[in-house]
């Protein structure tokens with residue numbers, strides 16, 4: 001077998017066999033296939049896609065290239081949630097302690113931000129001393145003892161994904177449905193979970209720009225999860241404007257602390273309660289040994305008030321404090337968020353218009369936040385955890401002439417003007433209020 005022939009086959013839209021894909025991945029990992037050949041293969045996949053079978057085989061190969069956790073000695077359902085990435089999306093940091101407080105275990109391996117999107121790991125690392133690089137053994141103990149743990153991908157987990165993702169990042173081959181699906185699912189399936197709720201984001205701030213692509217990605221991942229005996233469902237949610245009021249790592253952690261104390265902007269609350277309800281639903285299906293497709297969506301609604309109870313009674317907040325402590329962070333920050341470092345400089349951003357905000361472009365806001373230092377344009381770059389943006393206004397709000405629409409937080413001014421220009425170019429104001437658009441767009445079971 002030669003890599004050349006397999007690249008040619010994919011270029012000519014012929015399905016690759018399990019043996020052929022195994023050859024490509026194993027020889028790439030042993031450095032017998034060079035980056036330039038793997039890059040060509042990835043580009044051929046980008047243009048020609050993969051069959052369901054090829055995607056499933058690729059996921060299995062990536063999963064088996066690293067360690068898989070065995071959590072079977074921990075009692076009760078183990079359910080995770082994963083978002084395909086967005087701007088201001090801090091739901092994992094609220095949901096993990098919230099769901100763990102209901103006694104469902106949440107083992108979560110999360111990612112860092114890239115480009116205009118943020119990442120759970122960068123956000124958590126803005127808590128002084130918090131460690132996301134604990135060992136897999138400690139991860140497992142935390143899940144067992146306190147019900148949750150969140151760590152970053154290690155070299156041991158889905159090793160092939162780590163190498164392939166770095167290559168995709170510099171060869172413009174990230175935005176491919178089968179490659180995204182295999183990359184995400186190989187990491188999620190290594191966690192030893194029984195159930196998974198996927199939040200597939202669609203809109204300007206998401207990888208998927210159309211609902212059709214989002215549905216396709218959701219179906220591909222749901223199919224992979226269920227084929228590998230993890231009860232998996234996907235919810236498609238809007239990512240045209242940032243979620244909640246903050247964008248940027250430490251600012252988002254402060255918003256999560258308020259949320260866990262019961263104070264959440266409406267959009268964030270809707271996404272948190274919807275995803276959380278589905279996590280409880282999936283956990284019940286695991287506990288009862290029934291298929292996730294057996295119950296109707298209606299049956300999920302009752303979980304929302306249950307979750308609000310756990311927030312209002314302070315159980316979710318208490319779990320968050322335990323979680324920070326277990327991962328070496330300073331738990332005092334939950335009581336005094338001012339202990340989280342903040343940026344030295346702040347600037348109000350105004351627009352010379354009066355009326356109703358009809359658009360705050362998520363991608364442009366994410367790029368502006370990245371330019372302030374909160375995000376990285378290349379894999380591995382350093383970031384400024386205290387930089388970011390607070391939105392004073394959201395879509396549908398009234399704004400007066402030169403009233404601040406946002407506040408920029410930053411330490412370094414190098415790209416301030418560029419950040420301001422790009423942010424403002426994404427804000428639109430109209431005379432009439434915009435139609436209210438749904439946030440939760442579909443569910444794929």
Ligand code: URA
Nearest residue numbers: 084111179180183184
């Ligand atoms: N997140 C991942 O983990 N992998 C992708 O390919 C895209 C987003």
